[in-house]
Amino acid sequence: MIRLVEPYIRFEEVQHELEQIFSSGILTKGPFVQQFTDSLKQYVGARHSFLTTSGTTALSTCLRLFNIQPSDEVIVSDFSFPATANVVEELGAKPIFADVDLDTFNMLPEELEKQITPKTKAVIFVDALGNPTGIHQIKQMCDHYQLPLIDDAACALGSSENGVKSGKIADLTCFSFHPRKLLTTGEGGAIITDNDRWSSWLERKLNHGAVPANGQLDFVDYGYNYRLPDIQALMGLKQLQKLDSIVKRRNQLKETYRQLLEPLGFTNQKIAHHVIHNVQSAVFKIPEQVKLGSLIAYLREHKIESTFGTYCLSATSYYQRKYGQTKQNARYLQEHTLALPCHDQVKAEEVAAVIESYMNLL
Numbered sequence: 047m048i049r050l051v052e053p054y055i056r057f058e059e060v061q062h063e064l065e066q067i068f069s070s071g072i073l074t075k076g077p078f079v080q081q082f083t084d085s086l087k088q089y090v091g092a093r094h095s096f097l098t099t100s101g102t103t104a105l106s107t108c109l110r111l112f113n114i115q116p117s118d119e120v121i122v123s124d125f126s127f128p129a130t131a132n133v134v135e136e137l138g139a140k141p142i143f144a145d146v147d148l149d150t151f152n153m154l155p156e157e158l159e160k161q162i163t164p165k166t167k168a169v170i171f172v173d174a175l176g177n178p179t180g181i182h183q184i185k186q187m188c189d190h191y192q193l194p195l196i197d198d199a200a201c202a203l204g205s206s207e208n209g210v211k212s213g214k215i216a217d218l219t220c221f222s223f224h225p226r227k228l229l230t231t232g233e234g235g236a237i238i239t240d241n242d243r244w245s246s247w248l249e250r251k252l253n254h255g256a257v258p259a260n261g262q263l264d265f266v267d268y269g270y271n272y273r274l275p276d277i278q279a280l281m282g283l284k285q286l287q288k289l290d291s292i293v294k295r296r297n298q299l300k301e302t303y304r305q306l307l308e309p310l311g312f313t314n315q316k317i318a319h320h321v322i323h324n325v326q327s328a329v330f331k332i333p334e335q336v337k338l339g340s341l342i343a344y345l346r347e348h349k350i351e352s353t354f355g356t357y358c359l360s361a362t363s364y365y366q367r368k369y370g371q372t373k374q375n376a377r378y379l380q381e382h383t384l385a386l387p388c389h390d391q392v393k394a395e396e397v398a399a400v401i402e403s404y405m406n407l408l
């Protein structure tokens with residue numbers, strides 16, 4: 047089976063440091079947490095970074111910065127993983143779904159503007175499948191309306207727009223290190239910001255509400271424990287060191303896919319010229335005559351794992367039941383996008399040949 051994803055980390059790469067961790071007995075708040083935190087900050091070029099237990103806890107923590115109340119609204123991209131909206135729902139506030147562009151799969155500025163009301167407290171932009179195209183425009187609009195912008199860059203570590211890395215564009219950025227993402231720690235996430243005041247708040251909140259005082263801890267606030275352990279941080283650190291070369295290889299593979307699949311009627315996710323896409327997922331829009339489910343099943347029969355792009359949040363059972371309306375473009379994309387395996391064990395030619403044989407059956 048050609049798997050959809052394969053982690054870019056092998057045991058031998060961490061063996062030496064794992065021995066160090068085990069013999070030191072320092073399993074949390076240790077040197078690898080520090081190194082990964084610092085490296086991440088340097089990689090993105092931001093002032094502050096915090097590791098968390100997941101992309102979801104990262105997003106949830108960021109939202110809490112804005113003291114969101116049950117009557118408030120947070121505007122979110124509608125083409126994403128449900129966690130993007132769940133973190134709003136969890137605070138009792140209302141996620142307002144903004145439809146996305148059919149080519150880039152990202153939040154449409156006019157959709158965002160239409161949804162802004164006096165109740166809007168924040169905006170969550172999603173880099174769909176790692177693509178940051180259009181985020182600067184959304185940032186400008188948020189600045190204009192004085193709304194904080196959170197970048198759900200769960201998929202976008204290693205991407206950039208206009209030469210600015212994902213992590214450095216929005217007011218706060220959240221990454222995920224779930225195995226579906228290209229840098230993985232099993233579970234894990236991070237928050238990045240340039241804001242010093244928010245940074246002190248995050249530091250405290252992510253550590254039980256405590257600040258160091260005279261060699262002890264002073265619990266000045268209530269807080270959480272969303273810390274990433276050292277073994278996980280070590281995994282992340284190792285992958286970050288080779289991230290740019292991984293991104294390069296994925297782009298080459300995606301380009302081969304594009305050349306082979308476009309003649310068959312498949313369309314590339316639009317990545318603007320001034321954007322570097324990490325190719326978190328190699329996703330194509332399928333031709334109209336193709337039924338997505340049957341193509342995915344056919345690929346599976348031929349030992350190739352694939353899946354749909356991602357979810358239309360407003361069309362998931364929960365959100366549809368609660369709020370009704372589903373967004374057209376996001377809905378279309380859920381039903382017409384195909385994510386193909388994209389890693390070092392994949393030959394695009396082999397996958398494309400199977401897709402071609404499927405097309406010949408139609």
Ligand SMILES: *Cc1c(COP(=O)(O)O)cnc(C)c1O
Nearest residue numbers: 100101102127129200222223224
């Ligand atoms: C994966 C993902 C999340 C959730 O991240 P976890 O680390 O699994 O909690 C949130 N948003 C998007 C867009 C994602 O792709």
